[in-house]
Amino acid sequence: MDPRFKIAHREALIGVALAIVHFIWWFGFAYGLGSKPVEEYSYILGFPDWFFYSCIVGFILVAITVIVLVKFVLKDVSLEEEGDE
Amino acid sequence: MNIQVIIPMVFFLAIIFFIGFWSSKKLESSSGGFLQEYFLGGRELGGFVLAMTMVATYGSASSFLGGPGTAYTMGFGWVLLAMTQVVTSYFVLLILGKKFAILARKYNAITLIDFLKVRYSNSKAVVLLAAASIIIFLFSAMTAQWVGGGRLIESLTGMKYTTALFIFAVSVLVYVVIGGFRAVAVTDAVQGGVMVIGTLVLLIAVIIAGGGVPNIMQDLLNENPNLVTPYGNEGNLSAAYVSSFWILVGVGVVGLPQMAVRAMSYKNTRSMHRALVIGTLVTGFIMLNMHLIGIFARPLMPGIEVADTVIPLVALKVLPAWLAGIVLAAPLAAIMSTVDSLLILVSSSIVKDVYINYINPNATEKRVKNLSFGVTTLLGTIVFLLALNPPELLIFLNLFAFGGLEAAFIWPIVLGLYWSYGNKYGAIASMITGIVSYIALHFYNQAYGNLFDMHTVVIPVVLSLIAYVSFSLLINKTKYIY
Known part of the structure; x- marks a missing residue:
């Protein structure tokens, strides 16, 4: 098999894994904290806690993860046919 | 509507036209063949333009008008969904990635279909089925977006709908026809920039106006x-x-042809x-903040009935007119950047996937060139005429454009x-199952409420997976060598 495909397959799996972890984080905080009665919500920077963790912190963490992946994990390969570059 | 709102918009349109002309110059001087240049920008997109064209193609009227309007009504639950x-x-x-x-x-x-054609052993059925789905569904989606663009200009300028639609149509057509995919992608980058700036300005203004x-x-709790x-x-x-929106607007987007084609255009x-x-940064920023603006607008301007008008109304209320004009160029940019991508994609399907594949494989470069300009112009004109008074059938087809295409294409592409x-039997079965079950379930959900309480898209995506795998294994099972 083309060695570039090995890299591509690994990175596709990383994409799937990131999406699953992202979903668990998003769902866990939204419905874990959000299902309490409204009177028991606490507020962070003005936002209800479930929303703050699920959507704001969640987004920031995903963005950081993507940056780390790009910097340290994803590999540069040539997209042309071998021997072209 | 006052002139101060209109000036920034005219300025915005002028920049867009300029990019169209610049791209057409590139088109003339390119060496990689007309088709690759016109429909794929010569595979030369850099990181910034690639990111922006994906965000802008994907982010449409609903990200700037419909979505925040719904958040206004529904509250934080809808931001969570967004x-x-x-x-x-x-x-x-x-996922599509390097491979x-x-x-x-x-x-x-x-085109995406070129890929499917080679992968599925030159199957005519795969190509024609895929081309038909793209042409029919995206054509309807495009018309719906044009109506949105016309209505937005109408509401911002006070012009008649026909005039507004005409201005919108001419603006989009000029740069797409002469500049091709490169013009689409680069204007998307500018439009994406406008979207980010508009979001930021409006967010700050709304928070200040609401008192933090x-x-x-x-106020919301009260x-x-x-x-x-x-x-x-x-x-x-x-x-x-x-959660089912994770399929519809999240992972399922892999199956949308207008997104997939971008994943083959980078340098x-x-x-x-x-x-x-x-x-990731831009999408998250826009989606989070635009929908928050929708909610924050609620205490400021209670009682807005039409969801799509929330953002324009609140912008005009909290910002000076000239700044509101800049901010409101954002939804216009979002609509334009979606429409232009659909236009060039449908045009490529007709010219490349149908005409060159099956009608005239030996067409000369000059013929292909004239045909590409011609088809793009003709499509734009038809869409304009239809958008003047959208027929029922189009409105109906548009309902399936997004989820239906996802259900049809996700497995033939990803698997x-x-x-x-x-193999091709799996691909054919998967596309038919996806579209048919989507339409059927749509009617069921309309009549009896959502099955399993999920959005229509989920079950057809599962069914088309089953169809793909079982038909690939049952009929003519062979191992494909990449």
């Missing part, structure tokens, strides 16, 4: 505590329903890596890339 879109920005590029770009080059593929976030939250829960203003937004893997970062036993 945030499922953050996943698209990294998922599409990571799709490598294979597309190897196969010399310019804690203050706004107190009005209806459900607004700050994940369950919607009437408490009927279920976790299953909201090198460095561009792709940059696009991953920029795309076509990664599963060597996938």
Whole structure:
């Protein structure tokens, strides 16, 4: 098999894994904290806690993860046919 | 409507035209062949343009008007739902990723269908089925967006709908026809920039006008505590329903042809890596903040009935007119950047996938060139005429454009890339199952309420997976060598 495909397959799996972890984080905080009665919500920077963790912190963490992946994990390969570059 | 709102918009349109002319110059001087240049920008997109064109193509009227308007009514539950879109920005590029770009080059593929054609052993059925779905569904989607563009200009300038639509149509057509995919992508980058700036300005203005976030939250609690829960203003937004949007606007977007084609247009893997970062940041920023603006507008301007008007009304209320004009160029940019991508894609399907594949494979470069300009212009004109008075059938087809295409294409693309036993029988079965079950379930859900409390898209995506795998294994099972 083309060695570039090995890299591509690994990175596709990383994409799937990131999406699953992202979903668990998003769902866990939204419905874990959000299902309490409204009177028991606490507020962070003005936002209800479930929303703050699920959507704001969640987004920031995903963005950081993507940056780390790009910097340290994803590999540069040539997209042309071998021997072209 | 006053002139101060209109001036920034005219300025914005002028920049867009300029890019169209610049791209047409590039088109003339390109060496890589007209088709590759016109429909794929010569595979030369850098990271920033790639990221922005993905965000802008994907972010449409609903991200700037419909979505925030719904958040205004439903509260934080709808922002939670909107945030499922953050996943698209990294998922599409990571999943299609390098393999799709490598294979597309190897196969010399310019359209998504070129890729499917080679992967599924030149199957005529696969090509025609895929081309028909793209042409029919995206044509309807395009018309719906044009109506949105016309209505927006109408409401901002006070012009008649016909005049507004005409201005919108001419603006889009000029740069798409002369500049092709490169013009689409580069204007998308400018439009994406406008979207980010518009979002930021409006967010700050709304928070200040509302007296700070804690203050706004107190107002919302006083009005209806459900607004700050994940369950919607009437408490009927279920976790299953909201989660099913992870398929519709999240991971399923991999199956949308207008997104997939972008994943074969980038220059090198460095561009792709940059696009991953920029795309994630920009999508998250726009989706989070635009929908928050929708909610924050509620205490400021209670009682708005039509969801689509929330953003224009609140912008005009909290900003000076000239600044509102700049901010309101953002939804216009969002609509234009979606429409232009659909236009060039449908045009490529007709010219490349149908005409060159089956009608006249030996067409000369000059003939192809004239035909591409001609088809793009003709399509735009037809869409304009239809948008003047949209027929029922189009409105009907548009309902399936997004989810139906996802259900049709997701497995033939993804498993076509990664599963060597996938074959043309699986692809054909998967596309038919996806579309038919989507339409059928749509009617069922309309009549009896959502099955399993989930959005229509989920079950057809599962069924088309089953169809793909079982038909690939049952009929003529062979291992594909990439």
